[in-house]
Amino acid sequence: MIPFLTYPLALLALATVPALAAIYILRNRFRRKQVSSLLLWRFQVQSKAGGAKVHRLQLPLIFFLELLTLLLLVIAATGPHWQLPQSQRPLIVVLDDSFSMRATKDGISAQTRAHEFLQKLFRQQPPPNTRLVLAGTEPRSLGSAVKNWREVDALLPQWKCWSPGAAIDSAITLATELGKQQANILVLTDHKPADEKISNPRLEWHAFGSPQDNFAIVNASRTVFGEQDRCLLEVANFSSGSRSTKLLVQTGSNAPQSSLITLGAHENQRLVFNIASSAPSLHAVLEKDSLAEDNEVQLLPPIRKHVRVQVALTNENSSTLVSRTLDATGLRAAISDNPELVIHETDAVTSSNSWSLRWSGEGATNAYTGPFILDNSHPLAAGVALEGIVWAAASATNSPGDVPVILAGNVPLLTVREDVSGRRHLTLNFNPALSTLQNTPDLPIIFWNILQWRIAEMPGLKESNARLGAEVTLKTTDEAVTITQPDGEKKFFPKTGGELALETPVPGIYSVAMGAVTNQFSVNAIAADESDLSANLTSQWGKWSEDTQRRLEEASAIWIFGLLAAALLATHLYLVTKSKGSS
């Protein structure tokens, strides 16, 4: 049944049908006419001597032509489609974009073999149109459908195989949606499917990998460790037997240090060592094997940020307590000029970009032993326990706009307010004279949280080393940002305020220029699953069923109904003209 209500045009057209019928009924009603005799009308008189009565149709042929034309136009207005047989289905190719596709055997990578297979397929059985879907950590469609191999080949350079993972199942789902469950799907990868029995008659899974031994660096980090940097390197042996490899570690311009690592089948070894924080970079390289991409890491010095804090407390005891606490965090800068955080007792005027911590509650006599209410989702409350402590505070109520982070009943102990320029103003309702908080780790934790929060809001990179495919966060100012990737590609972000999440599509050193400041971060191809080539193989799963070689494709049939309506109108015109001519 045609859903007329969803086609207002069709509904309107349909309304003309009863109008036409009404016109004809009125026009063709029997006019009474007196004649001299019915003698001459004998041909109309029914024979009474047997035979069936045959009633002549009272409506002329042109009425039915007009009615049919209207109905055809009504149907055309509903936008009818019909299914036409197509000799071949369109093709959607799911390309494994993970870097395991770069593993070579006899000098030829799985990616190259898959590329050659695809080219051969196009030579033998060119599909009517093709779409490419990259299966990286997330599936991504490469442009719109293309018609021939030349256009496909022009898209394939985007298939770089640098992703730390391949979400092939998600890519197949995307391909199914793109193909409206009509297209053939071809998966080109280097490993077998999760379920080797493929029930989808339109899916073919081709793997071009090969099981190979591989050593890989599967973990690497460089973190602040006091005045030094602590480095972690984890080497894994993805081989079926015990093997050895040589690890070369070079820091800065120092001579590389070599060490032999021997590991059993599927064993890992962690190497932890300290290097000087002044060392510009650490370069670790394993011996060459089938997958070169996971043999090398570069670790840049971790980002050390400190907060310039001005302690403007008049109470000497409190000032001493705060200074000691700040020093314990290790996040306080040596200088306090142009402070980024001002700790004060009154509403002192702060510099343009500094946060403030108002120390109130001096002289308060209300001591609270709990229970304390903490907003555990707030960065200031991270790690704060407040168990068995006494917190003396003034019994003030919360000021409008202040968001309480720690409360004792309805008494706010630590609140946060953000002003229009984005600066944050903290209020600590605390009298150390009657409290035991300062004798517990909770006070330095709170101050560490305060400084860490402040650091997190400072412009610049948050980390200097990242895994391939991970996002690197950049806190920006109002200045333009230019990112230079290891492959030389540059990305420009004009006047971005807030945060930028930088993609890391290829491993190497990225350069971030923001205003006059240029920073770097390193991206390393670290993914244990991709480095494990032991399960890779070359085979095929699934087969496009033969019956899918012919399929039905929906095509608009409006033109057919329009053509029929035009033909009927032409016939109508002919009949009318002929009738007038004869009369």
Add this chain to the structure above:
Amino acid sequence: MEPAIRQALRDGEQLGARYALQIPQVAASGIIGSRAGRRAGSSIDFQDYREYQPGDDLRFIDWGIYARTDRLTVKLFREEVTPHLDLILDGSRSMNLADTAKANAVAQLAALLAAAAANAQCSQAIWLSGEGFQRLPNDTLSPAAWDKIDFSSLRTPEQSYEILPPKFRRLGVRVLVSDLLWPGEPLQILRRLREGAAALFVVQLLARDDATPPEHGNLRVVDSETGAETEIYIDSSIAKQYAENLASLQQSWSDACRQCGAQMTTIIAEDLEISLKELESIQLLTPA
């Protein structure tokens, strides 16, 4: 009588002044009149001599010839007669078809023929069919004086003839004015009308609606005489069949007329004046 009919009578009389009834030779008989008959009579126009037959009027014996030849010879003089027109009008309802000029045309034609007959020194009798054939009152006078012309009969002329036949004068010229639209065998009534007549003319007077099929469309046709109805959709094929039926009817009347020695013509009521040439062509009228 309707004023329109009376007006038509006047118009017809006026129109008929331009014509005279064309009297066939065989019709030159009748009562003594002012017109020369085809037989010997008592006029002063000498025609012939013939031998005396017993019973001849002794007054017409030519005694001079008897004196010279001793044979009785009578002089024959041309008979002077008054020819006669019997005008037979179809008084059925179909002759007064609604929305047509048929009734007026009948009256006009009758008056015209009467006037033409008068121009030809003919006497006249106007017969109107109905419950039998009746003469119109004052039909011997000028048409303007006629009365009771009423086309309301439910009977066909043939049926009227069965009820009460007209009393035609022998050797008169008889003119039947009708639309001839009734079922039956034309030959039967034509023979009756032709019997004893000097000539019989059949004038089929049709309305234009009778002669031409109606426009296309649905029609509920009603018989003006019987009131019977039938519903028909008129299209080109039906129109063609109608024309064929009419032609067939006319052909049957024409054939019957030919068999009886009658003349037939068809006149369209709405085109009466321009159809008078048809009456001349069948030698019913002649310009006066």
